Amino acid sequence: MPEIAVTSLDPRQQKLVDNARIALERGQTDYALDACGQILKSAPGCLAVRRLQRVAQLRDFRSKNKFMAKALGGFSTAPFMFGGGKKEPAKLLETAEGLLVKDPTSVAALRLLAEAAVGLGLPETAAFALDAVRELEPENRANLLALGEAWIAAGKPAEAVKTADLLLKQKPADAEAQALLRKASVAQTVTKGNWETQGNFRDKLRDEAQAISLEQAAKVVTAGDMAQRLADEAVARALAEPTNLNHYRAAAQAYRQLGRSDEALAWVRKARSLPSGAADPALEKEESELQTTLLEVCVAAATEEALAGAQAELAAWKLTEAKRTVERYPNDFPARLTLGELLLAMGQVDAALAQFQQAQKGPQVRVAALVGLGRGFKAKKIFDLAVMQFLAAKAELTEMNDAKKEVVYELGGCYEAMGKGEEAIAEFKAIYGEDIGFRDVGEKITAHYSR
Numbered sequence: 001m002p003e004i005a006v007t008s009l010d011p012r013q014q015k016l017v018d019n020a021r022i023a024l025e026r027g028q029t030d031y032a033l034d035a036c037g038q039i040l041k042s043a044p045g046c047l048a049v050r051r052l053q054r055v056a057q058l059r060d061f062r063s064k065n066k067f068m069a070k071a072l073g074g075f076s077t078a079p080f081m082f083g084g085g086k087k088e089p090a091k092l093l094e095t096a097e098g099l100l101v102k103d104p105t106s107v108a109a110l111r112l113l114a115e116a117a118v119g120l121g122l123p124e125t126a127a128f129a130l131d132a133v134r135e136l137e138p139e140n141r142a143n144l145l146a147l148g149e150a151w152i153a154a155g156k157p158a159e160a161v162k163t164a165d166l167l168l169k170q171k172p173a174d175a176e177a178q179a180l181l182r183k184a185s186v187a188q189t190v191t192k193g194n195w196e197t198q199g200n201f202r203d204k205l206r207d208e209a210q211a212i213s214l215e216q217a218a219k220v221v222t223a224g225d226m227a228q229r230l231a232d233e234a235v236a237r238a239l240a241e242p243t244n245l246n247h248y249r250a251a252a253q254a255y256r257q258l259g260r261s262d263e264a265l266a267w268v269r270k271a272r273s274l275p276s277g278a279a280d281p282a283l284e285k286e287e288s289e290l291q292t293t294l295l296e297v298c299v300a301a302a303t304e305e306a307l308a309g310a311q312a313e314l315a316a317w318k319l320t321e322a323k324r325t326v327e328r329y330p331n332d333f334p335a336r337l338t339l340g341e342l343l344l345a346m347g348q349v350d351a352a353l354a355q356f357q358q359a360q361k362g363p364q365v366r367v368a369a370l371v372g373l374g375r376g377f378k379a380k381k382i383f384d385l386a387v388m389q390f391l392a393a394k395a396e397l398t399e400m401n402d403a404k405k406e407v408v409y410e411l412g413g414c415y416e417a418m419g420k421g422e423e424a425i426a427e428f429k430a431i432y433g434e435d436i437g438f439r440d441v442g443e444k445i446t447a448h449y450s451r
Contacts, residue, residue, distance in 0.1 A: 003123075045120070107143075110130070113126075141171075160183075160187070161364050172331045181363055185364040249283070251267040295317055298310045333369075336355045337365045341372060349379050367403070378413070400434045405431050
């Protein structure tokens, strides 16, 4: 049973999704729940509708002030294993859906939904269910391990890397988390051909306001209209409930989607001024990102006379933030990689090398760290050590993509500097055979044969 997009539903069901969204905006949760339930009966693999249903369930549950017991006896609390669920996953799905109607905050019911989804061949739905558990129990180690496996099964290894990082922040020596990170990193390399983990991951379902943004994926309304609506609603809720951190998050997210980074930053800072938000690492990261965005805008808009000053301010800010992140999270290897690259760009080669040496311990950024080490040693004219790093990076990149071309080009440049012309031209030929227009390899090859 494949997972399907809203656009794959028949026109009547697509219209029903539209009506459910409108009803939810108007506070008519009963209609939204009924509409989503109807669609999911015939299309249980429509994840966008299931997300919309969860928004409606959470809103209805909270509005009625239900404080239901969590004792749903009979459900296992053992780590969730991805092996195909039970013999009748359709019945498991029906049971899970029934329980979630009564209490959408039931961890046992969400776990059952994940199990049913695996049995039905719906890996993204399984990840969705386990991610909802993460929102309820963010330090549940067994669930985080299961969630990481679910993201890999769903073809989203970058999310699995992020999940493994969460586990390693709790316990850096966690062997199972390290194994998950290695597995996710390999999957990420295979699927994307990248040496760096992708940044700016979107949090899933952090609160109901963010969850409504899934409607954009369904193309029900334009992104701008939706973001403005979300912003207005979130601001109104924040004014009504000034101690609810989720409303501040929603406002910041909506303004960010609108491209109004200054207003988004203001709401993030308001959120961080609350006791519950002061030590929130996600808010801390978002504040840093938004401040960086604003400084980048200043650089782009600077006059010729002011450009150098704006660039210097941006560079200083990035370096300060990178150092602060590494000091607070010494096992954040992507952060160490970023710091190393900034230091290298500023000419602080020895300090950069120290960061790259630490960063290479992180499987998700190991290749990028090796490249950084190679460039650092090359800058110090220690070419033999630079060659060692580039060879190691080259060996870990199997496909001749842009990442590997960069590594091979750097390696060839080192051989040139060492006077090893034949070894250098062999590396440049490897690129030339795949991409004649890469950098100046065409000129190098032409010059070689003309001699």
